[in-house]
Amino acid sequence: MAIKIIQVLTAEDSSPLAKEFHIPTRDGVTLATDVYLPPNLDGPKLSAIFVRTPYDKSSDYTSLKHEAKYYMSRGYAFISQDVRGKHRSTGETLPYTYDVNDAYDTVEWITQQPWSNGRVGVTGVSYYGFTAWAAVASGHPAIKAAVPQATSVDMGARHVASRWQQDVPSLSSVNDLLQIWTNNNGYLAAIDWAADTAQNVVGKAGDVLGKNISATKMLGERIYHQGWFNPYGDRHPYHTTNIPILHWQNWYDPGLAPAGMRDWRHFRSLANRNLHYLRANSADHAAFLLENVGDSSKIAYMNEDARERRISDECGEVADFFDEFVNEIRPQVPRVRARWHLGHVGWQSSTEYPPPCHPVKFTLSSTKSDIGYQMLMNEEITNLATTLSWVHDPNSPVPTSFDVEALWYLLAAYPDEREMANRDDVLTFRTEPFAENFDFCGQPTLQLDLDFLGPSTHLFAKLQDVYPDGTTHPISFGRAVIDKRMGPEVLLLLDDNAYRVQRGHRLQLQIQSSDFPIFIVHPGTEENPWIASKKEKSEHRIRIGGVGGASLSLPRIEV
Template identity: 25%
Template sequence: MNSLCRLLCFVVVASASVFAASPATAQEVRPDGGVLLNVMMPLRDGVKLATDVYLPRAARGESPQKASTILIRTPYNKGTGKSAEGKYFSEHGYAVVIQDTRGRYSSEGTWHWMTDDGPDGVDCCAWIAKQPWSNGRIGMMGTSYVGGTQHAVAMAGSPHLKTVIPVDAVSNMGRQSMRNAGAFEMRFWNWIMLNAGKGSHAAQDPATAAVLTEMAAERHEYLKLQPPRPGTTPLKLAPEYESWLIEAMRHGANDSFWSQNNIVDFPEQYSEIPVYLVGGWYDSWAGNTTANYMALSGRLKSDVYLIMGPWIHGAQGSSSHGQVSFGKDAAISNPLAWRKVWFDHFLNGDDSGVGKVDPFQTKVRIFVMGTGDGTRDEKGRLNHGGSWRNENEWPLARAVATPFYFSPEGRLSTTKPGAGESATSFTFDPKDPVPTIGGNISSQNDIMLQGAWDQKGGPHVWNWLKLIPLSARNDILVFQTEPLAADTEVTGEIEVKLWISSTAVDTDFTAKLIDVYPPSADSPGGFDMNIGDGIVRARFRDSLKEERLMEPGTVYPVTVKLYPTSNVFKKGHRIRVDVSSSNFPRFDVNPNTGEPLAQNRRIETCVNTVYHDAGRPSQIVLPVIPGSR
């Protein structure tokens, strides 16, 4: 019997076994180089999900051998049997299952952000374990939303799931991601505006898809018309997307609404499996990636690994991000090959890699940024540089929490403020918010810039076209050190502790850490490189679970949690902190009125004050590595 006949016979047998446990029927099941296309996998509630199965050669034929399975569940279209991941891993002996999540592309059901991905993923794993080509051992991989589907299954508890590699993964949405200390991250507004007309059921109608596409093309104008209201925009044509977005923008508290993938508050729900957490210092989920490591490494008996590079969202294969280069070693040259090392170990028992070679030699591997020479490469990118370092824990035990205090005239130093009252006030006008230039961003498509950028406007910043540095704005308080006498490494979690008051009952306070390059031949004006940022909405100053408006004029302590980092501030550079009350469209703009979240009809200008005296010592707490100063 020739190979084609054997494959066709196998497909008949396999197709019958696929549906032996349920009455489901396939939309299309045909062999395509060892791929079963559009198998409609049944769920417990009768919904069917479109699924492609890539089979290794040993799993084909009349007597298929059983293989471990790599599962990828995606809202971004499983494709038509030409997945690079499917091809790579099936050629290396794995079965690969790629599936459209509920309500997306070819799958049935109604989409809702992440709430169904736990039980749906558990059902998918159970289905895989029953197939003749499966040995019942499953690993999951993928980035962003696809990373979130891994956490969802791990928290829902499939006995067949043996390991996960969540990259820049959705988690802890009420903490520092979708809601960030009470503020809403507008990248999710952008995600809805783009995806409501792409991959949704509404988009299957060409006329409706055209209207939604037109809406997406006008996003810069819609950004000026916040907040969205039910039934008032073309988004009403995709009602599940409109209703979710409006509810998410109105729900600030970190409570049961955001319970899906809440690893930090409920680590005990996570399956006892090996986890490789992958993140980047400029990724939108960076704070949650390190927080998940701290939560899971303290609870799981299984291996928990962490790698943090100088990357933006989903870009581990690149070494340059924004206007900055971190050196060729910053990139992972073959991202599928290193995942294979992990899966070979935890799914197939190969002991040759994990624990013996990088990036698996130690539990924590970080890229320490900032050791470049500051010159420009052929593309004009700043050589910020850096290098990899293996560690044994996160945060680093040897890091020293060092307060740098704010002082009058914009000084930042380790000297505590002296006696006497001291404060700086500024006017915050929600109609003229501080523009976002780089940072921890994803789903930015055309409305934001990712990664490291000089904090200066220009044609690349749609809402700050002027060739003017942000530091010139009167609504930004700039605090910076004198030029550093020695290289200073800052590695770890970072907080800005402020004492504030406002003429409003609610407002925001933002903070941004900046590495200030001095003028040089390549950068005559210097280079103000953003390192990390954060925000706090004042009504959530005491608790992420409960709102409490302020009394105008009353002084309150608030904490702005920045994203984690590892950066060397070189000799001659300055460490700078910018404090303001907006960072748009990174975060939604607070109208200062105290109205219910995302339901305001009014906007008020307010005066906000930051105190920096002995009794109210506003400061940034930096984890400084001893010997680096």
């Protein structure tokens, strides 16, 4: 069976601390909205913190009803809303399309309430981080600052549109569409992407869950063209943002952090760059911390004490940002521009991110170590160039080391990837054990010359930490569509991280051409991978050694 329902996620009971309103929009849809007000309203009018979510405003999963208590204690009104077409809100269940206007209409309603001082801060995580960007894009003058968390401005570009000639198509995105955006309910479902083509799986999901407008459009009209998906109209945040933003990312969030860090770099390139701040943690998408790996009692969704600690820490940072930029309360100590966590060490700060670094080059070698792996050497290889190869078989792709759902809680799952080194379709390069700690911060860079059959291919790279006992955990990922017409030279930027490779550990680099089922498999032909009717094996070769041989560069820092 391609799809099986595990749990139907219906709306949970509202908090007794909230009063629910059904706010009308300009086109007649009503949006279910909880308003939390501090108990003593005899003082000045209130600023509001506003969140819009598709995951049920009243659920323990979002924890918004628990966060509300904290924000009220800090003197804010807290407003949470089910987005259009989800849970208690009416309208079409369709992501991205209506969020800019719906945010504007709700903020306008907020400012008209007797308790409102006309000042609003917007925040949220994942899709409701996107809705924070949509609120910013709405241009409502009451919105004074935003904290979009674990998200990106162009989240929808991969989620509901596939530019398969530019980006490696994501099956995990379609997985989310089916579970979240079919109707007012949510679904936890087991979806077997190996059972059939993606289009047929979506068709069968319609029989089980009901027709999904977004998934049907994505695997219908949108896979035949390469147009960029823009839910903002002429108000894309890249060009219209004029309020302070705290960019909040987590290193171990390969689904959204890469695009979120691209946002950060874009905004820091603009004239109003000083409106933007960064907070990046050694955590996964669900905010589970690297330092808590192996301790399930620290998972906030499973443990009430862990949830309260997370709320105190994380909502405290959000409230501090809004105190400064919504309520204009200047802190005693000026805010640092970039605050980022160095894995296995702790929090660092800098006037810019990435901080100053010294690039260290590791050369990919054809020489094997005494334990049978290709060497990753911290020195130039001057011998004659040779090649190493692997064969991509689209009928037997390299499997992802974790299931599709674990993409969003990568550190809670924290896969041991040691077995991947035994595959013939994965090239593995490994350093000797480090004699001292090695700290880096930024994007690892892979440079190589790549030759392959066919007009295009997918290239995946993975940087890993190999512990003394052989346990192998991911540090950073990279992925790209490689077009042969662009020539053999490839420069692949891996995802940002700040990490300490500890003394006695090894760095490992793996190169491959598939990562299924997180990403759809390249057919090995020139066909669109979503609808390819023919699949062919393809040999891939990289040049090792000599002048310009393959290398990995890491931005080393001193702490």
